[in-house]
Amino acid sequence: MAIAIGGIGTSHAPTIGVAWDRGQQQEPPWAPLFSGYVPARAWLDEVKPDLFLIVYNDHVNQFFFDTYPTFALGVGATHGQADEGWGKRPLPDLPGDPDFAWHLAHSLVADEFDPTICQEMKLDHGVLSFLPLLTDTDWKVPVVPLAVNVIQHPIPTARRLYRLGGALGRAIASYPKNKRIVVFGTGGLTHQLHGAQFGTKNVDWDNEFMDRLETDPAGLSELSIQEYMERGGTEGVEMIMWLAMRGALGENVRRVHRNYTAPFTTGYGLLVLET
């Protein structure tokens, strides 16, 4: 039997990847962010997952607006890296898990979630920015990516993401093979990348969101997309994907680790929860 052993909520940003590639882990202002991942990595080393199920968003790198899916599931044996416009990073392709991914496809559709099925899916910083902070880059743990449209409105509601998490949890519980799975929700926290309020963050809301993700995810899921944008910026709306992670873990969770820094344009959050 497969089991969701825990979940990780984490921000993603291209600059994290750039700083990591340049070896700036110890340099201010990056050090508080990178050191924040050390306990999360120690937890992963201890619980030894054999699969990462990562709910993230593509930033017009795998998909373009000719065909932009609301939900898309990567079922390939490997996942390549997208060139986001400044060349690829020195990272190998990620291993996938087709057997689990096809099970997930069947289970989600039976559960009335209908992802676009992708046998090829190039990943961008939505996955690759934070992953080297959590695991060796020989990628021993396979990844099943699930992309969500949070950039071309209409986008799915927070409630839809929370319910998607429930469906992910049921899919994991019904997988017949032994598999210890960590579910990721990525994106956010607050950031506004354009317009009159460019660069605005909302530190209070970021921390309230992380508080309530533990204790009141159902309440968070009742907020509208407009409310998320009002509080966290038009691009900060990505944070609704953390609700999919939380929804997959069931009612009771224990917090293992939490970190928050906001040195640049984005509030960077990290939350590790155990079932």
Add this chain to the structure above:
Amino acid sequence: MDEISTREAALDEVISGAYVFTVERSARGYALNKMANSLSSSDNRARFSEDEAAYMRGMGCSPEQVDLVARRDWKGMLESGASIYLMLKIGAAVGVALPEIGAHSAGMTLAEYQARKAH
């Protein structure tokens, strides 16, 4: 058309001065966004750098869109339906990063934005 405009206006009010990327904007900015998306390949970036206007015309961009890029009018690109994520690809190809693009879209120079942030 009125209904579409109303819906867009309602979303724009969510964040003062933000251009929420709706399907209506996506349709209006499609050619510019498609051109920007093509810059995900190093060959295309090289062709674009050789002659930006010719490359853009070849990708079906309008004279107005060519002009917006020639003038590095990031705010104008947003107004005409560009996605911020695709503008970052244009920025990468011409050597302009997010802080400058964002500041311009807020009506500031990069120096003005950094000065405001420091306070």
